[in-house]
Amino acid sequence: MRALLFVAALLCSLTSFAASTCDVNVPVRHALLKDVNLAYQSIGRDNDPALLLVMGLGGQLIHWPDEVVMALCEQGFRVIRYDNRDVGLSGWVQAPDSANLTFEVLRYKLGLPVSAPYSLTDMAGDGLGLMDSLHIASFHLLGASMGGMIAQHMAAMAPGRVESLTLIMSSSGAPGLPMPSPALLQLLARRGAPNREVALEQQADLLAALGSPDVIDDRKVLLQQAAVSYDRAFNPEGVKRQILAILAEPSRVALLDSLRVPTLVVHGTADPLLPVMHGVHLAAHIRGSELKLIPGLAHRFQEAFKAPLLAAVLPYLDAQKLRDTPMAGL
Numbered sequence: 001m002r003a004l005l006f007v008a009a010l011l012c013s014l015t016s017f018a019a020s021t022c023d024v025n026v027p028v029r030h031a032l033l034k035d036v037n038l039a040y041q042s043i044g045r046d047n048d049p050a051l052l053l054v055m056g057l058g059g060q061l062i063h064w065p066d067e068v069v070m071a072l073c074e075q076g077f078r079v080i081r082y083d084n085r086d087v088g089l090s091g092w093v094q095a096p097d098s099a100n101l102t103f104e105v106l107r108y109k110l111g112l113p114v115s116a117p118y119s120l121t122d123m124a125g126d127g128l129g130l131m132d133s134l135h136i137a138s139f140h141l142l143g144a145s146m147g148g149m150i151a152q153h154m155a156a157m158a159p160g161r162v163e164s165l166t167l168i169m170s171s172s173g174a175p176g177l178p179m180p181s182p183a184l185l186q187l188l189a190r191r192g193a194p195n196r197e198v199a200l201e202q203q204a205d206l207l208a209a210l211g212s213p214d215v216i217d218d219r220k221v222l223l224q225q226a227a228v229s230y231d232r233a234f235n236p237e238g239v240k241r242q243i244l245a246i247l248a249e250p251s252r253v254a255l256l257d258s259l260r261v262p263t264l265v266v267h268g269t270a271d272p273l274l275p276v277m278h279g280v281h282l283a284a285h286i287r288g289s290e291l292k293l294i295p296g297l298a299h300r301f302q303e304a305f306k307a308p309l310l311a312a313v314l315p316y317l318d319a320q321k322l323r324d325t326p327m328a329g330l
Contacts, residue, residue: 021045022073024066028089031133035122038130039089040082044073049163049321050136051077054127054154056145056169057188057246058239060088060229065301071310075318077140084150085118085126086238101189101240108247116244120146123245124153131161140320142166142313145274145299146246149173156255164320165263165286166313169271169299171278172285174251178275184209188273189243192236199234200226212270212298212305256285262323263289264316266309268297290316 021044031038041061051072053064061081073079083090096117104114127150131139138161143151148170155162171177180188187206193199203226208217263286267279276293283291292312297305 022070022079024069028061030089031130032093033126033129033133035093035118036085036126037091037093038082038085038126039091040080040130042078042080042134043069044078046078048076048078050131050134050139051079051317052127052131052139052141053079053081054141054143054147054151055081055084055087056143056147057242058087059084059144059147060232062088062228062232063301065306068301068306068310071314072317075314076321077317080130080134080136080139082127082130083233084123084147084242086241087235088233096241098237099240099244101243104244104247105189114244114248116248117241118245120150120245120249121153121157123150124157127151127154128158128161137161138163140164140166140317142168142317143170144168144301145170146242149246149249149252152252152255152259155259155261159259159261162261164317165259165261166266166317167263167279167282168266168309168313169268169274169279169297170265170282171274172252172256172282173249174253174281177278177281180273180275184272196230199230203229207300210273210299211302212268212296212300214270214296215302215304217302253285256282257287259286262320264313265289265291266294266312267291268294268299268305270296270298273299 024043026041026043028039028041031040055061055063061083064081069079069081099117108114140163141151141154148167151165151167155165187209190202193202200223204219204222207222207225211217265279265283267276269276280291283289294305294308294312
């Protein structure tokens with residue numbers, strides 16, 4: 001009986017210790033790389049397996065929900081989230097040229113080459129550079145939307161370093177896949193705002209359009225979320241350059257066919273930006289990958305879908321973490 005009580009007490013203390021180390025309010029630090037000064041947070045113990053989170057178009061590190069980050073950390077990961085170049089608190093060593101989005105979008109629609117100040121490959125180099133600066137040799141990788149596209153490049157550029165790959169609401173970039181509606185693309189490209197109030201309304205409109213038809217959004221909540229993002233950082237020119245990096249990107253099918261990294265693809269059946277066939281096609285071109293479709297999930301981390309997302313991702317990542325633990329095979 002004493003032994004059982006001791007084990008129970010030990011387990012309780014371990015749970016408490018995990019919670020105390022998974023503080024999402026740790027300071028934001030900066031890693032000075034060749035082209036950019038990346039803002040990042042490292043959450044969890046330094047000696048735990050590292051999990052790098054790569055956010056999508058215009059997203060900041062705060063757009064990874066804190067409860068999701070905590071759940072990943074409590075799973076035994078050192079979770080690293082960062083602001084991509086051109087968003088959030090990340091800054092430039094030397095700012096790139098401004099982007100003429102209207103002109104380049106027209107070229108894209110005509111099937112002509114698109115000129116972009118930088119590429120998704122450059123952005124993948126940022127993530128690898130961040131891990132270099134933290135002296136992390138190998139790590140697990142989770143990317144959402146554009147972040148998933150960047151993660152695909154990272155896995156191809158450093159196959160010996162990426163232990164596992166998780167791609168949420170992302171795409172292969174292959175021609176012929178379903179396109180979003182013109183109305184949604186217009187909202188996505190609408191970046192000019194004369195003041196804070198207009199900017200918040202525009203962002204709330206976009207968030208609503210990216211949400212699930214199964215969920216009724218509270219407009220006040222959307223405006224509050226937009227306000228948090230705006231007040232932390234607002235850089236519409238940077239988002240334009242990120243859009244151009246996506247438009248200039250060729251199909252990644254050949255890259256995906258060459259990947260030999262354990263991969264989980266998670267996609268929503270109600271995604272309005274990258275319809276579900278994007279996820280299906282992505283998984284079909286990564287040898288041995290797993291595909292999990294979440295009914296009703298759209299293109300946002302909405303509250304109603306956080307539990308299904310974690311239910312899809314956590315068991316997979318836990319299995320990968322155990323696979324990479326030396327004691328796992330004993």
